[in-house]
Amino acid sequence: MTEIRVDQFLPHPPEAVWRALTDPELIVKWWAAADGLVPVVGHRFELDMNRWGRQKCTVLEVDEPRVLAYTFGEGVIDTVLRWTIEAEGSGSRLFLEHSGFDPDSELGAVALKGMGSGWPHVLTRIAAALAPAT
Amino acid sequence: MSTDPFAALANPVRRQILDALRGGPRPVGEIVDMFRLSRPAVSEHLRVLRAAELIAEQRRGRQRLYYLTPTPLAGVEEWLHPFERYWRGRLRDLADFLAEQTDAQKGDQR
Numbered sequence: 672m673t674e675i676r677v678d679q680f681l682p683h684p685p686e687a688v689w690r691a692l693t694d695p696e697l698i699v700k701w702w703a704a705a706d707g708l709v710p711v712v713g714h715r716f717e718l719d720m721n722r723w724g725r726q727k728c729t730v731l732e733v734d735e736p737r738v739l740a741y742t743f744g745e746g747v748i749d750t751v752l753r754w755t756i757e758a759e760g761s762g763s764r765l766f767l768e769h770s771g772f773d774p775d776s777e778l779g780a781v782a783l784k785g786m787g788s789g790w791p792h793v794l795t796r797i798a799a800a801l802a803p804a805t
Numbered sequence: 806m807s808t809d810p811f812a813a814l815a816n817p818v819r820r821q822i823l824d825a826l827r828g829g830p831r832p833v834g835e836i837v838d839m840f841r842l843s844r845p846a847v848s849e850h851l852r853v854l855r856a857a858e859l860i861a862e863q864r865r866g867r868q869r870l871y872y873l874t875p876t877p878l879a880g881v882e883e884w885l886h887p888f889e890r891y892w893r894g895r896l897r898d899l900a901d902f903l904a905e906q907t908d909a910q911k912g913d914q915r
Contacts, residue, residue: 675889679896683903691899701902702895720811765899767892 674770682762689736692754710739718743743769809894810887813857818842819850823859823873830863830872858887 681688691697698705707716714730726747732740740753750771757764813819822836837847851871854860861874 675885675892677889677892677896679893679900681900681903683907687903688899691903697902701898724815765896767896769888769892 674768676766676768678764678766680759680762680764685736685756685758685763688756688763688765689739692739692756693735710735716741742771810857810859810891813853813859813887816850816853818847819854822847822850822854822871826860826871826873830870832868832870836871858890 691701693708693710695705695708698708703721704719705716706719708714708728708730709716710730710733712730712733716728716730717725718728719725724747726743727745728741728743729745730739730741731751732738732753736756738753738755740751743750743752750769753768753770755766755768757766814823818840821839825831825836825839833848833851836851837844840847851860851862855862858874860871863870863872
């Protein structure tokens with residue numbers, strides 16, 4: 672397993688959840704500044720993860736108000752976030768899949784081959800990404 | 806208090822601590838000696854790493870040892886666990902935010 676899956680019931684209609692996931696003015700109130708996010712495939716934006724820095728993202732999939740997927744941490748951890756909203760009773764269930772912990776990447780290789788070194792491999796990549804450009 | 810693995814990994818001192826623990830558990834004194842930092846400053850970094858569940862503490866006699874969690878031989882699920890916790894936290898924040906928003910709208914209608 673190389674992905675993380677979590678889900679949450681929300682007593683709100685899918686459209687309300689969709690807005691909270693796609694409107695930068697709302698996203699910043701519960702997660703991070705998502706400057707320039709427009710739910711259009713191919714659109715590029717940045718998520719400000721505070722001390723972890725600004726993460727480059729590209730929209731991969733849009734099916735309003737059901738599916739939103741974008742790359743997460745381009746050049747750092749190179750993963751994908753996929754949000755899925757399903758109507759459930761009087762509200763919605765929101766699924767999040769954080770995938771693409773790629774078996775071919777350093778992180779994936781380490782993760783899948785017995786964790787010889789583990790986190791430090793991730794750290795090396797993050798450190799490289801955070802290092803000031805010369 | 807931060808339990809955010811992204812933030813925990815963003816700091817170079819904390820990355821060096823994790824790197825040093827690759828070789829096995831180390832006593833706190835040895836970790837402090839690695840840096841030109843005060844003991845409380847290093848302790849604060851250790852606290853952040855513990856809160857993110859990237860390291861854990863073990864007492865052995867009079868010594869306090871720190872070690873990587875999960876261990877170097879753990880499965881990938883365990884390595885992703887801090888991130889899973891992070892996302893569960895964000896989904897809870899989203900639920901709280903939507904609830905507040907709904908309350909505010911009801912307030913407006915009164």
